Amino acid sequence: MKYDRLRHDMVEKQIEARGIADPDVLKAMRKVPRHLFVSEALMDQAYSDYPLPIGEQQTISQPFIVAEMTQALQLSPGDRVLEIGTGSGYQAAILAQIAFRVYTIERIHSLYVRARKLFDQLGYHTIVTRYSDGTSGWKDESPFDAIIVTAGAPEVPQYLVNQLAVGGRMVIPVGDQYAQDLIKLVRDEKGLHQTNLGGCRFVKLVGEHGWSDQ
Ligand code: SAH
DSSP states (O other), rough: OOHHHHHHIIIIIIIITOOOOHHHHHHHHHHHHHHHHHGGGGGGGGTTSEEEEETTEEOOOOHHHHHHHHTTTTTTOEEEEEEOOOOHHHHHHHOOOOSSSSEEEEHHHHHHHHHHHHHHHTTOEEEOOOOOSSGGGGGGGGOEEEEOOBBBBBSSHHHHHHHHHEEEEEEEEEEEOOOEEEEEEETTTEEEEEEEEEOOOOOBSSSSTTTTTO
C-alpha cells in the first residue's frame, strides 16, 4: 500500500510533470513494483528521483530516464525488443508491459541470476535473459523492432545497428565515461536517422564493441 502510493506519486511528479505523455509508458510505470528491484535497505528510496546502487558498482536508472527511453522506443504490442544491460531487471520489466517479447543481456553473472529469479517470481514470462557480452547483440533472434542500451557506449556499435529491423528504433547513451548524449536512431528503407535527446549519465558499456574492462 505504502509503495503503491509512492509509485503513483513518482509517475505524477517525476514522469508526467516532465512531459512523458505516452499512456502505455505511464501505465507500465504505475504498475511495475520498482521497490522489488532494489535491495531491502533501499526499498524506501526506490521511488525517489535518482539512480540507486544495485551491487557490482552498477545502478538502476532514475525513473525519469527509464520512462524517457521507453517512450523514445515508440513500442507497439507486437514488438520484439532487445535490451543490453539487464542490471536490476527494472527496465526490462517496464518494456515487457508494452512489447510482445523482451530479450535482455547482462555481462555480470550475479546480476543476471538475480534478475532472472525476479522475473520468474513476478511472472514476467515474456522476458528472455542471456548472460553474455551484449555489444555483439543477439544475432539468432534479430532483427528487433527496438533496441535499448542501458549503459554508456564510446560510439554506436555497428553490430547492434545491423540487428535493427527496417522501421526499428534504437536508443543508446553515447559519450565518454562521465557524460553521454542519449542518441535515438530510426531505420527506414532509406537508411538511419539520428536525433539527440539530450545529456545523460550511465555506467560503462563494457565489451568487445564497447569500453575495455579497465
Ligand atoms: N537496465 C538496468 C540498468 C542497469 S546499469 C536496470 O533497469 O536496472 C547497466 C547494466 O549494463 C549493468 O548491469 C552492467 O553490468 C551492464 N552491462 C555493461 N556492459 C554490458 C555488456 N557489454 N553486455 C551486457 N550488459 C552490460
